Amino acid sequence: MSKPQKSAKTAAKTASKPASKSAPKTAAKPAAGAVAAAPILPDYVFRWTPGADPQTPAALAKFFDSAPIRVLKERMCDIGRRMWQREFTDGNGGNMTIRVGDDLFLTTQTLISKGFMTPETIALVDGTGRQLAGKFKRTSECLTHLAIYRNQPSARATCHAHPVHATAFAVAGLQPPVGMIPEAEVFLGQIGLAPYHTPGTPALAEEIGRASRRHYSILMVNHGVITWGDHIEDAYWKMENTEAYCKTIHIATTLGGGLGTINAAQMRDLIALRKSLGMSDYRETFSDSQLLDNSAFLKRVNRR
Ligand SMILES: [Zn+2]
Numbered sequence: 001m002s003k004p005q006k007s008a009k010t011a012a013k014t015a016s017k018p019a020s021k022s023a024p025k026t027a028a029k030p031a032a033g034a035v036a037a038a039p040i041l042p043d044y045v046f047r048w049t050p051g052a053d054p055q056t057p058a059a060l061a062k063f064f065d066s067a068p069i070r071v072l073k074e075r076m077c078d079i080g081r082r083m084w085q086r087e088f089t090d091g092n093g094g095n096m097t098i099r100v101g102d103d104l105f106l107t108t109q110t111l112i113s114k115g116f117m118t119p120e121t122i123a124l125v126d127g128t129g130r131q132l133a134g135k136f137k138r139t140s141e142c143l144t145h146l147a148i149y150r151n152q153p154s155a156r157a158t159c160h161a162h163p164v165h166a167t168a169f170a171v172a173g174l175q176p177p178v179g180m181i182p183e184a185e186v187f188l189g190q191i192g193l194a195p196y197h198t199p200g201t202p203a204l205a206e207e208i209g210r211a212s213r214r215h216y217s218i219l220m221v222n223h224g225v226i227t228w229g230d231h232i233e234d235a236y237w238k239m240e241n242t243e244a245y246c247k248t249i250h251i252a253t254t255l256g257g258g259l260g261t262i263n264a265a266q267m268r269d270l271i272a273l274r275k276s277l278g279m280s281d282y283r284e285t286f287s288d289s290q291l292l293d294n295s296a297f298l299k300r301v302n303r304r
Contacts, residue, residue: 084115147209264288
């Protein structure tokens with residue numbers, strides 16, 4: 001989430017430096033409460049050299065089979081398993097991409113269960129969706145993912161799934177309310193809602209691309225959810241956060257007595273916290289009443 005000051009690899013190297021052999025044993029032990037080395041922040045962000053994308057078929061093949069790319073392919077398979085185990089995807093639903101160059105993206109293949117992917121099923125495409133490497137055909141929905149990168153330069157990875165509660169909100173055409181759970185405000189911001197278009201079409205891609213300028217998590221009406229983040233784990237966390245939030249709100253509406261929110265000053269604190277973690281929030285300039293405007297949601301819920 002936040003930008004690590006030191007890569008995990010470098011920090012681990014520093015942390016593993018052995019103590020001097022001549023030092024007394026007791027001296028090697030840090031004092032109570034002291035930290036032996038700088039704490040390590042996890043760093044999953046893939047960094048490429050701008051202007052240096054491989055161009056020839058041979059260079060692309062070498063890059064596609066390089067160790068750092070193999071790590072990302074494994075990570076996509078791992079996250080696919082987690083999505084399937086949590087019932088965020090069914091059948092061959094859901095897909096993911098990771099940006100690995102100025103115009104290079106890893107993507108999941110078409111017609112595959114996300115719970116049972118292997119690294120060789122991952123494909124490499126350019127920003128138009130043209131497949132550059134990988135023996136299996138890329139997902140048709142990657143055009144929607146690619147539109148996010150075109151509209152949102154901060155995006156490094158995207159995740160799409162059909163988790164039941166969040167998709168139920170999307171089917172109901174209901175944008176989730178705001179100001180109800182602090183973590184959702186900090187890590188998701190306002191969840192967006194984008195109109196329906198046929199999956200895999202340029203019209204859907206355009207719609208989702210536009211929505212990604214404001215929202216990190218977007219409900220696709222009558223379809224599912226798409227999220228983006230700094231890295232694939234981050235995009236997936238946002239998928240989990242979105243589903244948990246929609247499930248909680250759904251349950252809360254069944255309990256009677258209305259739904260509580262935090263106040264505008266508390267909302268502004270959370271937006272500031274969100275910004276300090278490197279995430280933007282288009283609601284910064286909102287008035288207090290706009291910040292906590294759940295009228296459309298409450299109107300629908302109270303109508304039942
Ligand atoms: Zn879908």
